[in-house]
Amino acid sequence: MTYEEAVFYVIAAVTVAGGLGVVTARNVVHSALFLILALMGVAGVFVLLASEFLAIVQVLVYGGAVTILILFAMMLTRVRDIDGPIDGPQRPIAVLAAAVFLGTTVLAVKETAWRGNTEEATVVDINQIGDALFTTWAMPFEIASLVLMVALVGAIVLARGEEGE
């Protein structure tokens, strides 16, 4: 087992641990923190996948924006004071479903003969990514900007308090 693999397993362990924490923690804030952990783990995975650019994006967008957003939301909705169990009655079925899904997926992953070099990750030059993003993928890029605008407008319209509130 090469040292990359060792590193991979460590990072993977961290990520999975984080994910597990997110969905099992009894305390919402804890699971938020676990989420950060998982996200960081994923960033590490990106590094292993030789796409540092994504790792950076990941850290900035997620570790920065999203988690903060989520924490804010928690604060505002005072989820701490919410009484009652944190998991729904559906939990056992959920376990089952997730397990079955996992089994199927893993089986599929194993059974599929991926066409190409499955052993060696190729480094993709970040400049190419930049080019592609603004040339080949211009249309999605523009639409994505609209998506952001929609999210923005929608969020503002919905979240902002009105007179008499």
Next chain:
Amino acid sequence: MDLVLLALIVIPLAVCPLFMLIPSQYPQLSRYLAALAGTALLVLSALVFIVYEFDGGSGLRFELQWDWLENIGFLGENGITFYLGVDGVGAPLVLLNGIVIFAAVFVSWNITHRTKDFFILLFLLVSGVYGVFISQDLFFFFFWYEVAVLPMYLLIAVWGASSEFPTFSRPKEYGAMKLTMMLVGGSVLIFIAIFALFVEAGAGTFDMTVLREQSLDEDFQKWVYPLFMVGFGVLAGMWPLHTWSPDGHVAAPTGVSMLHAGVLMKLGAFGILRVGMTLLPEGAEFWAPVLMALGVTGAVYGSVSALAQTDLKYMVGYSSVSHMGFVLMGLASMTQIGVNGAVLQMFAHGAMTALMFTNVGALYDQAHIRDMTQFGGIAKRMPRHSAFFAIAGLSSLGLPGLAGFVAEFHIFVGVFRAGYWWAGGLGILSAAITATYVLRMLARAYFGPLNDKWDGLKEMRLGEQFAGAVLIAMILFMGLWPAPFIDRISETVEMIPGITG
């Protein structure tokens, strides 16, 4: 002259918007318009019937074929065409429809609630009926078939009447809903059968004149024909799918009952003949015994149930079931005589049952009950009304000289000729039972000492008398001189594959 058939469909459709333009505070106006349209239709229908004469081939006349949808996907050259044409079987029924709508307009003269809406729906119904009788394209055949069902719900539910009985009650919504759902349910089977037929024929067209040329695989015919048989059978009041008919007729307003029992039920039998037997002769041959059995059951069953009714309208409703049973018997005989009889019976029953409903309606409008046991001796107060009812009844029990006899006689002869002794015997017996309930009704309600409660009854309205007179004229015409009908019918029937002599 070529456009006459088109006119038959277009006129009733065209008056609908005209009705809408009439302000609803002038109901009289819409009545006049309705009368106008009805008369026009009667004249045109009569024209079609008179001018029609068989000229070889499939006997189609006044043909008119317009492209509608072709060369698209599965549709080949003239895939779906707006194809009108009337043959010897269609012509009498067109005439019948003209007469009944004409009569129905005058009977409906006293509709005061939402008059124009009523007439709109009524004429929509009529256009559908005409369409079925004269469409030669399977798609449009089915199209108009559904159009004829479309307005029924509102016609019955809005202008109908609920009825209460000691042991049960039949709200008008129920009757209307049951009728609509059963008819549309039947058309589901037709739907499927048409799809299958189209694919199997592989001619890429719905033109029935083309489809009847395709020789279809026998096994295929055997499993598809029952779909048509049952699907159309529902509308033909085929036992045991008849229950919509009595309840529906009872709930419906008089004019609608007339059209419905008089013409609409014929669409079913017509469909079995025009689509089922014509396109799938071998299938028809294979299932003829079943159809015969169902027809006989309906005939006897209907007449016996009618015997047990005290409600006049229910009695008439069940008598319709019984008479449509005769029609099915005639068709199932697959002999020329029997099928002629079936078509004649369609006409005869159409006229006389319309007459019966006219009478029942006229009586109900005054008395507000239909229980024959509560009447008695009202012939004293309503002589014409009683005479009309008696004539209708006598025609239905097959008195020679009236339409019913000619038709039923042909049917029985045909059935015997096809070798169904038991069926023929039972059929004739059920005709005798018919006599029993008709006379029982006359004796109960019309003869005997006048029940003082009905001292105030007046003769039925002139409009109704007029309508009744027209219908009686038809009954007598066909009863005394059936040749014009038979000449037209038989040559066409002769052309239908699978029909033996």
Next chain:
Amino acid sequence: MGMEQAWLIPAIPAAAFAILLIFGPYLPRRGDWLAIAAIGASFVLVFPVLADLLDRADGTTYVAGEKAWEWISFDLGSVGETFEIEIGFYVDPITIVMLAVVTLVALMVQVYSIAYMKGDSRYGWYFTVMSLFAASMLTLVLANNLLLLYAGWEAVGFCSFLLIGFWWEKRSAAEAAKKAFITTRVGDVGLLIGIIMLWHEGPNTFNIQEIIHFAEGGGYGDTYLTAAVLFLFMGALGKSGQFPLHVWLPDAMEGPTPVSALIHAATMVVAGVYLVARMLPLFEVADPIALNVVLIVGLITVMLSATMGLAATDIKRVIAYSTLNSLGLMFVALGSSAVAAAMLYLFVHGFFKALLFLGAGSVIHATEEQDMNRLGGLAAKMPITAATFAIGTLAMIGLVPLSGFWAKDEVLVFAEEEQHVIVYLVLLSSLAITGLYMARLFVRTFLFAPREQATYDHAHEGGALITVPLLILGLLAAVGGFVVFDEVGEALGFPGGFAQFVFLHEAHQFDFQLDTAITSTVLAGGGAVVGWVLWQGKAELAARIRDAFSPISTLLANRYYVDEVYQFAIDRVVLVLGGIIAWFDRVVINDRGVNGSAYIAYFTGLEARLLQTGRIPNYALAIVVGILILAIVMLVTQV
């Protein structure tokens, strides 16, 4: 004007009917004159037709005349035949006999009716229907094919329905009319089946002569033919009121008396006899069973009606029973294939039975009373009626030399010669009984002290319109029988005499056997005398006998309970069955079947909508499950 124009005979009354129906109310005297003129014309027309027939007679056989119009006709493509129904008329001696009786009696009756129906609110309607009846009856008689015959058959039934129910305000009249129509209708089921059977295996035509020819050529299978003719005979049963379908005839007396005279004595009820007579060759070709059935039915009817006649007290009913009696006799004759005898009896019976009814009518007209227990002694007040009635009675009883005697005698001769002795004895005994009740009728009505003074005082002889028809008919009833003598027949211009005339087949002489004649006369006369003795004066004797045999007398008074049986069958069986089926239709087929299937959909929806819990996790679960199922099934099936 020959046989080819015979169609005019029914056509004229038919035209009269049409006119009366439409313009009747606006005609002077409601158009009774028109009706009478029409029937009179028909009566007159009979003679040229007869003459024509006689002219065409070569030696001893007659050439029948025929005339037909096509009514329905179309090719049966695949078999190359043609399905044809004609409106055709056929004249032969039997027809002529019927025509004569019908037109003459009808004429008499209608004249009589002018007085009898005077002042009735539906006077005009009466004559309208009468014309229709005449037209249909004559059509029936002249029809050359079974279908036209059936048409006339139904039409006369319908007329009798209208006329029995003429006073429909009376519940009893309405019911009687209904009963008559339905009962005969039951028979007609058989008739129609028989007709269709004859057509089906036959020469693809309804023409009577062709069918007979075909049958005589052995065209039909033996059993098949037997079945067919027996079905035909069912029709005859209904119309001619033979057992077991006789129940309607006595009730039919609810109608006006002239109607009873015309329809329920002289004409319509003998249509059955006429039919069988026409079709007799078929019966002869068919298995002997057929004729025996006819014979036995006739016998039963004879005995039943005769005995029931003893118990009835309504004079019209008594006469009705006597009619049944006579009809039975005719069927016995036919049963022994004695057409001539049957037709002769039919011929004279028309006269004396009409006479009896009209007489009774005159009594009723005079007294408004038809229960013989309240009458009596009328002879003094109404001599003509009494005299003619006496003639009628004696003719019915069958005493020399009145017409009844000769006819009945012929039947007896046949019975003796060709049938089992029992038949003969039964007939003889029935004669005695006939004598009894006819005597009773006459005695109780016309002789001795009146039982109700009021009615008696009120009684008076009717006007000429009533008496003249009585006299004419009385004359005919008296002398009508002499046609049996071939000399008379020839004198009247029938080559070979009446029998020859009627009996187209091998020449058959009326033979007159003294012994038979004497026996019958003695029995009948004796019966009459006994009747006289029993019911003279206050009729204590009769009363005592009645009490002595009370069970029998009640049985007779209740007409052997046949009506009760039928009533029971209708109320407890037919109507109940109808009720059951109606219930089945509503509850089982509709509520279970139709509504049931609707409810299935309804409740499925009701349950299915509960899946929609409104909780996001459940929704998510649904999605996941959906995908897992898709994925797993896909992988399992496709990999």
Next chain:
Amino acid sequence: MSASLQWELLAPEYLLAGWAAFVILIELFWGGLGKERLGWLAALGAAGAGGLSLIWVDDAKQFGELADINDYTTLFRVLFCGIGATVCIISARYVSDRLLHPSEYYALILLAVIGANGMAAAHELLTAYISLELLSFSLYALTAYAKFDLRSNEAGLKYMLLGAFSSAIFLYGIGLIYGTTGSTQYAVIGDVLSGDTSDIEWGVYLGLAMMIGGLGFKVAAVPFHMYTPDAYEGAPIPITALISALSKAAGFAFFLKLFAGAFLPLIDDWRYFIAGLAVATMALGNLVAIQQRNMKRLLAYSSIGQVGYLLLGIAALSHDAASALVLHLIGYAVTNLAAFTCVILYYNWTGKEEIGEYKGLAERAPYLALCLTIALFSLAGMPLFAGFATKFILFQAAADQDLLWLAGVAAFFSFVSLYYYLIVIREMYLGEPEEKTRFPTPWLEYTALAVLIAGVFLVGLYPKPVLEAVEGSTATIFVGGELESGEDLVGAP
């Protein structure tokens, strides 16, 4: 690899986007402009975009390797823009009475239309996915737009969370397909799949299943439909109309193009699953609809039923079936918009949306009742109206592909559907209104309604022109590009 991009091909989308911004700004700077006029303004923009897209009729261009601008796109652009415009018009009154921030509302509608256009135009999964998200996001926001209406919030939440969840699943599926075929181009995927797939079938099938799930969610196919009734009921009614028309149409445009372009080679593997979905969808939609008491909810379930019929077209995927599907889609969109217009108008007057509260409508607003009746009958597949013709052609197409049984099931359930439509009609015509007063006559809405009904009649009585247009457009989406009608298809039975 980067083709020179012809931006002008996207002119309609730019117009829409710009117009959206314009609408927002104009409200800022010219408050005097009434709320209703904003709606008409937005409608104008949408209509303009629709007109603009007509430039490319009978044209076959490509935008990079991302999108086609051909008849298929044009057809749907016109359809979507039309839907958008209609919704804007019928929203005007409702919005001005009941909602805050009208300009953003209209802007979001226009942006949604862009997303829909993208879904129809894209021939590449990334673009399609982004467009789909654009559409979805706008709809999420709009569903929750009635800020103080609890049901609206709840609907928004459900729609949003489940949407995110399903799009995650969809993405995972895309990932697998991408991994196995090495591309997101429909054509490439199609080529790979028409080759030997035995080595990668595990990944392919799993990915396929998950993509079907994601698309199923978009078009509301059982069992992925769960959010639909709640979203329909909670959302502001015009938005309900928008979801039922726009997002379904766009979903099917995408579904059809993807499966025709990429997955057709495997049709024998997936057709029966789609057929199964279709049956489940028809059954559940129509049966549960019988139980509904709320008009919006009823229409929601009825639209689920309609999805069932539409899936027939996918299951029987062939050129004919595709055309039939699109035809039915058009007919359905028009009819449904008509129905919703009536519902909105009634709600504007009375604020009522329970079926029971429609009683006596025929007395108070005959024209409205008539139009609603026509629309409902058309949805039930009654003749004279669009429903009959389109259903007939669609089912016949399915029967042509040996799916007679499926066509039969569909026919049966469209018969069941008649029942609950009749219930509504009964209320309108038989019920006695509380008060007799006639309703006012809103000319603009009535005109829009008249146009829609006219469309219903046109498709019902003479579908030929429409169908021919559809035929031409659907010919372009199949593997191997242009197809003559009826010609045999790769992998088709």
Next chain:
Amino acid sequence: MIPIDNFLVLSAILFSLGMYGVLARRNAVLILMSVELMLQAVVINFVAFAVYLDPEAFTGIIFAVFVIVIAAAEAGLALAIILRLFRNRQISNVDEANLMKW
């Protein structure tokens, strides 16, 4: 060198965890977080495929970028809606939000 399967399995695990979270959790925010987790898994998938199988076109990486963007926007919009719901009804548990059912 790390075989691709490792990453794929990792992503599968993450995805399943997220799926479990969505199904099991009651709180809207937690569900949202679970969705984010699933999206992370998706991203890993894309990137892995891109760098291993499709390094020339590397569509996967582009896809990943967009997914991340979308995910962020999603979070924003979703949280806004959650807040709105909380303001109006003081609830953030999804199973309490069932005004509309059946």
